[in-house]
Amino acid sequence: MTSMSSQTLTVEVWRGADDGHFETFDVARRDHQTVLDVVTEIQRQQDPSLSYRFACRVGVCGSCAMMVNGRARWTCRTHISSLDADTITIEPLANMPKIKDLAADMTGFIDKWGDAGAGFTSARTRHDSPAPVDTLSRARKRADAAIECINCGVCHASCDVVKWNDDYLGPAALNRAWSLVNDERHTEKTETLAAALGPGGCSNCHSQGNCMTACPIGLSPTRSIAGLKKMSLLAMVGITP
Amino acid sequence: MEARLYALQRLSAVVMAPLVVVHLITIMVAVRGGLTAEEILARTQGVTIWSVFYAVFVLAVAIHAPLGLRKILREWARLPQPAADGIAVISGLLFLLLGGGAVLAVGMA
Numbered sequence: 001m002t003s004m005s006s007q008t009l010t011v012e013v014w015r016g017a018d019d020g021h022f023e024t025f026d027v028a029r030r031d032h033q034t035v036l037d038v039v040t041e042i043q044r045q046q047d048p049s050l051s052y053r054f055a056c057r058v059g060v061c062g063s064c065a066m067m068v069n070g071r072a073r074w075t076c077r078t079h080i081s082s083l084d085a086d087t088i089t090i091e092p093l094a095n096m097p098k099i100k101d102l103a104a105d106m107t108g109f110i111d112k113w114g115d116a117g118a119g120f121t122s123a124r125t126r127h128d129s130p131a132p133v134d135t136l137s138r139a140r141k142r143a144d145a146a147i148e149c150i151n152c153g154v155c156h157a158s159c160d161v162v163k164w165n166d167d168y169l170g171p172a173a174l175n176r177a178w179s180l181v182n183d184e185r186h187t188e189k190t191e192t193l194a195a196a197l198g199p200g201g202c203s204n205c206h207s208q209g210n211c212m213t214a215c216p217i218g219l220s221p222t223r224s225i226a227g228l229k230k231m232s233l234l235a236m237v238g239i240t241p
Numbered sequence: 242m243e244a245r246l247y248a249l250q251r252l253s254a255v256v257m258a259p260l261v262v263v264h265l266i267t268i269m270v271a272v273r274g275g276l277t278a279e280e281i282l283a284r285t286q287g288v289t290i291w292s293v294f295y296a297v298f299v300l301a302v303a304i305h306a307p308l309g310l311r312k313i314l315r316e317w318a319r320l321p322q323p324a325a326d327g328i329a330v331i332s333g334l335l336f337l338l339l340g341g342g343a344v345l346a347v348g349m350a
Contacts (some may be wrong), residue, residue: 201244203243203244233251
């Protein structure tokens, strides 16, 4: 691994909005250094005007997701040593407008959650006791993995269909719809399913599995979307969730 | 609507899968002695089983191919949805007309 021998990293960082450009920074290589460490070092020691997002720094919140060498990743969980490169390219998440530097505009991404019927509706109010959910029920087990999603946007940025088709709701929003149609407390399952089957819905998915490969916590929106597709076929013969 | 189109594309694929296999095997067997129009017509003309076979095939293709084309036009050619829909319908009618015409011409001869 000759590329690992250099003590200095060349870091190409996106600056500006969609019409921006790359700016090059040199950063010293350190032990156990993450991409987020590099971005933070640039901002604190070289250019305080650099904008980027982070919160927890330990792979819980998902807010530090960026494109690193062309792949969407959590920068706090990406060690520089794992990239095996002396030059690192860092951009804001793909498939979203760039606001400034490394911050992407996630408005469209979040709006698509609503379009996918992702709003939860309950028959209970705050005055009722919490609904008991049987964790061993078939529906609950189907949504077991899907409910772990923390909306980081990595799958959305990795999906080719999102890139090609502006109307496509994307893996994260459809994964959320899958959680809801399997949630026994949700009272508008039919509406959620109808939204998830609409023009930008699950039938657009090519099952390429980019979302599944990219998800930092190993979820499979592809599987959730396949579940929605199967549910759509069953709904056609009168079997509804 | 999208869900129905999705179901139609999958169902037509299920219908086509065995037909494509038979179609390809027939081609491979048929071309062993050269390929002429006379030879093909001698085998197929007025033979009901081939007429039925290809009538089903044409119908499945006329459903399946335009639905695929519709997605390709939307995603790769970036056409607006109404334009992709229109071209898909026209191509489906074209497949039906050309394929159906051929099946009728050979089958009724």
